[in-house]
């Protein structure tokens with residue numbers, strides 16, 4: 001039997017577009033449902049991640065550490081989970097490109113595990129993307145902490161323009177804490193532009209006082225979560241821009257401060 005692979009060739013363009021849209025919606029519904037299901041199966045962290053300590057709102061961090069449920073409809077959906085997944089793939093690409101360029105970039109220690117630290121009795125932890133042991137002469141002293149971020153165009157451009165400390169204070173805090181606990185004096189942040197695949201690199205020196213403040217903040221957050229206390233809100237009104245994007249806004253503003 002000969003298959004007629006062109007049996008739908010009589011479709012008019014308008015109808016073909018609508019069939020295509022239907023197909024897209026149906027397939028994506030399955031893809032996103034699978035991503036959401038996989039995400040739900042992951043065990044929630046039982047610690048405060050070093051990558052979160054620089055979050056501007058201490059109250060939000062306490063909600064996270066205490067595993068308070070997010071507001072209805074504010075869990076990560078398929079579109080966000082696809083971006084997270086893509087981030088891992090982009091990171092693997094950047095690692096490959098840097099290694100090809102002669103950087104001895106290790107994403108695992110001698111034990112085969114990610115470079116990581118544990119502090120505050122196991123309640124504060126961090127997992128680094130890697131350590132560059134040595135590499136070409138680029139005016140930076142090795143070894144260096146290596147952190148990778150895959151960013152959309154707008155976010156990437158802002159990082160290039162304003163630098164890590166101002167543009168991405170959470171990531172700046174992350175690398176400061178990681179350097180402190182992994183005993184490294186410098187970090188190299190690689191930011192890949194998800195739209196153009198352009199690479200931006202920023203050298204971030206270790207700032208001990210900054211790292212100490214962040215470490216103290218982490219301990220305060222953990223103490224508050226254990227004691228069931230809620231730190232003050234970051235704003236006076238719920239239409240503050242950070243609150244508008246916060247996944248705990250309904251919970252946060254429905255209780256007295």
Ligand code: SF4
Pocket residue numbers: 057058059060232233234235242243246247248249250252253
């Ligand atoms: S709604 Fe605003 S104040 Fe409340 S936890 Fe979120 S960011 Fe903080």
